Amino acid sequence: MTSYNELGEVYEWLISDAKLSPVEFAASFDDALGLLPSDAHVLDCSCGTGQLSVGLAIRGMEVAATDASEVMVRRTQELAQEFGTLVRTLRAAWEELPDHFDDGTFDAIFCVGNSLHHADGASGRLGALQSMARLLRRGGRLVLTSRAWELVRARGSRLDIADRLVRRNGVDAVVIYRWEIAPHWEDEHHIEIAIAQLDGDGAVRVRSELLSCWPYRNDELAAELRLVGLRTEVNTFSLGAENYTVVASKV
Numbered sequence: 001m002t003s004y005n006e007l008g009e010v011y012e013w014l015i016s017d018a019k020l021s022p023v024e025f026a027a028s029f030d031d032a033l034g035l036l037p038s039d040a041h042v043l044d045c046s047c048g049t050g051q052l053s054v055g056l057a058i059r060g061m062e063v064a065a066t067d068a069s070e071v072m073v074r075r076t077q078e079l080a081q082e083f084g085t086l087v088r089t090l091r092a093a094w095e096e097l098p099d100h101f102d103d104g105t106f107d108a109i110f111c112v113g114n115s116l117h118h119a120d121g122a123s124g125r126l127g128a129l130q131s132m133a134r135l136l137r138r139g140g141r142l143v144l145t146s147r148a149w150e151l152v153r154a155r156g157s158r159l160d161i162a163d164r165l166v167r168r169n170g171v172d173a174v175v176i177y178r179w180e181i182a183p184h185w186e187d188e189h190h191i192e193i194a195i196a197q198l199d200g201d202g203a204v205r206v207r208s209e210l211l212s213c214w215p216y217r218n219d220e221l222a223a224e225l226r227l228v229g230l231r232t233e234v235n236t237f238s239l240g241a242e243n244y245t246v247v248a249s250k251v
């Protein structure tokens with residue numbers, strides 16, 4: 001079960017320092033953003049706590065931010081208010097997006113930060129990519145970032161306990177990832193994430209969630225993008241690298 005409603009409340013302990021600032025998060029996509037008009041109409045379709053959406057709005061773009069999690073959508077609204085930016089927020093899973101937006105609405109769609117693996121298997125992933133492709137105008141671009149599951153699966157099931165505390169809002173926390181790697185690529189995998197916050201009075205408060213994911217190989221993703229009518233322009237995948245970025249345009 002993947003809801004992010006528990007993790008959403010403490011998600012900043014999972015975000016790297018570089019992604020905490022909306023301006024810096026958006027700047028990490030400068031190459032793709034340079035191809036867009038400054039008032040581009042963009043969708044962040046797994047917006048999380050909203051740092052990218054707000055960063056894009058600060059640049060003057062017309063931003064819609066969607067997510068399957070109520071908590072994430074609320075947090076994105078709150079961040080947009082904090083920065084005095086206008087972001088249209090909506091709770092919608094990827095397959096529901098065509099119910100809310102016309103085909104060809106967006107110049108660019110972002111699906112970033114290890115989100116797509118939450119789509120339910122190959123058919124769920126294809127459905128999600130189909131929704132995104134429909135909503136792009138011809139020539140519009142999908143910008144997707146992904147974990148390299150080739151590397152994750154090669155490491156097998158394991159426990160990752162961070163060797164340093166993460167401090168957010170004056171509170172320190174230990175972050176733990178438990179990776180449950182299934183025998184076959186197509187099986188449901190799990191990542192259990194726990195954030196153990198150390199309160200000032202010495203108490204430990206743990207928030208955790210068991211997330212489902214369905215891994216995919218980089219070449220499978222490339223084939224699925226072709227199937228939904230997107231032509232890959234950039235694919236930074238390389239063996240041994242933890243993450244990669246794909247930019248694909250609507251043919």
Ligand SMILES: C[S@@+](CC[C@H](N)C(=O)[O-])C[C@H]1O[C@@H](n2cnc3c(N)ncnc32)[C@H](O)[C@@H]1O
Pocket residue numbers: 002003004015045046047048049066067068069072092093094095111112113114115118119
């Ligand atoms: C790892 S977080 C990434 C959030 C954000 N993009 C970032 O980079 O910080 C994955 C996000 O995907 C969302 N998500 C999971 N399944 C989804 C679905 N079927 N449709 C839309 N969003 C989904 C989660 O709620 C969560 O906010």
